[in-house]
Amino acid sequence: MNYLGDTGVGELTKLARKLVDTLRNYSSICFCTHRDADPDAVASVLGAKFMTESLISNVRAGVIFPEGVNRVATKILKSLGFEKDLTTATSCDLIVYVDASSKSQVFVPGVESGRDYVVIDHHETNELAENALLSIHLKGMASASEIIALMLEILSLKPDTRLATLLITGILYDTKNLRLAKPSTFRALYYLTESCSECFNEALSLMTSTEVDRSEKIAVLKGISRTGLYELNKDFILALTCVGAHEASVLKTLIASGADVAIAISLRSGETRVYVRASQKIIEVLKSPIASDLVTYMARELGGSGGGHEGAAGLLLNYEANVNELLRLVKQFFARQGMKVSVLEEGRWVDKCSS
Ligand SMILES: [Mn+2]
Numbered sequence: 124m125n126y127l128g129d130t131g132v133g134e135l136t137k138l139a140r141k142l143v144d145t146l147r148n149y150s151s152i153c154f155c156t157h158r159d160a161d162p163d164a165v166a167s168v169l170g171a172k173f174m175t176e177s178l179i180s181n182v183r184a185g186v187i188f189p190e191g192v193n194r195v196a197t198k199i200l201k202s203l204g205f206e207k208d209l210t211t212a213t214s215c216d217l218i219v220y221v222d223a224s225s226k227s228q229v230f231v232p233g234v235e236s237g238r239d240y241v242v243i244d245h246h247e248t249n250e251l252a253e254n255a256l257l258s259i260h261l262k263g264m265a266s267a268s269e270i271i272a273l274m275l276e277i278l279s280l281k282p283d284t285r286l287a288t289l290l291i292t293g294i295l296y297d298t299k300n301l302r303l304a305k306p307s308t309f310r311a312l313y314y315l316t317e318s319c320s321e322c323f324n325e326a327l328s329l330m331t332s333t334e335v336d337r338s339e340k341i342a343v344l345k346g347i348s349r350t351g352l353y354e355l356n357k358d359f360i361l362a363l364t365c366v367g368a369h370e371a372s373v374l375k376t377l378i379a380s381g382a383d384v385a386i387a388i389s390l391r392s393g394e395t396r397v398y399v400r401a402s403q404k405i406i407e408v409l410k411s412p413i414a415s416d417l418v419t420y421m422a423r424e425l426g427g428s429g430g431g432h433e434g435a436a437g438l439l440l441n442y443e444a445n446v447n448e449l450l451r452l453v454k455q456f457f458a459r460q461g462m463k464v465s466v467l468e469e470g471r472w473v474d475k476c477s478s
Pocket residue numbers: 163164222245266267297
């Protein structure tokens with residue numbers, strides 16, 4: 124029986140050994156990932172570096188993050204104390220591309236290409252794999268972090284608490300908190316949490332705590348406080364507001380609070396932006412892509428450009444629109460759908476948008 128069971132993981136046992144054999148031929152190795160590295164990218168790079176340094180003495184191992192690390196990954200690295208591990212390497216004779224699937228993602232000015240490289244990835248397609256010295260391309264796995272965790276298990280290497288937690292955040296990020304998990308994901312999590320039971324909770328709280336900055340908090344609270352509320356045929360609630368920033372967060376809050384359609388209008392100098400969100404309920408009941416339909420309708424009437432999806436859409440006008448005219452069009456749109464718009468509470472949004 125295969126050591127790691129029949130989860131697509133068995134293949135990895137062979138590949139992990141091959142990888143170590145390959146790495147042993149080089150004295151300086153860089154681990155590189157995709158642009159704007161997310162938690163899975165960062166965790167798998169640092170995990171692969173740990174693996175290499177643990178097995179090969181005197182190797183020089185460095186990391187490369189093209190265009191840096193994204194916001195959520197930065198927050199995680201900081202809380203776990205990994206800031207010092209991010210200094211970009213400038214020279215190496217082997218590159219290991221981890222969680223990167225295309226050439227454009229890994230292009231780093233100043234680091235020449237064309238040298239030997241290895242690929243470790245889980246994306247559906249990988250254009251780097253073809254010319255790689257060795258390619259560990261397992262598209263059945265939900266994250267690059269779990270590939271690394273499983274290789275650590277195969278090679279009998281124990282990550283410390285910090286690295287185990289980081290790898291779990293990578294797994295949680297790519298699996299959308301396990302919604303997209305595969306059997307290999309749980310196998311990897313078992314290994315990572317076996318000797319660190321608190322690591323999972325720590326990673327989960329790092330992933331779910333949404334530290335909101337002051338300007339966003341103020342924008343959301345202002346947006347809500349001036350919202351106008353309307354009813355569509357007594358069936359649905361329409362919320363309209365006017366904000367200058369963080370429109371997406373304002374709309375998310377309105378929908379989470381029970382609005383079926385939420386609209387944020389943002390007037391900037393010389394332009395108007397209209398952001399629309401629709402609840403899953405209204406989309407299902409009306410069986411129409413309500414957000415994009417509304418935006419398309421307004422764009423046609425007002426001469427702007429707009430588009431989006433059933434639940435989220437946006438419109439841009441190259442002038443400062445009259446807010447009452449926008450309200451009239453919204454009402455007209457719903458009237459054409461056979462829905463009467465009645466006022467529940469005017470709110471202060473019209474005034475705020477006009478001043
Ligand atoms: Mn990934």
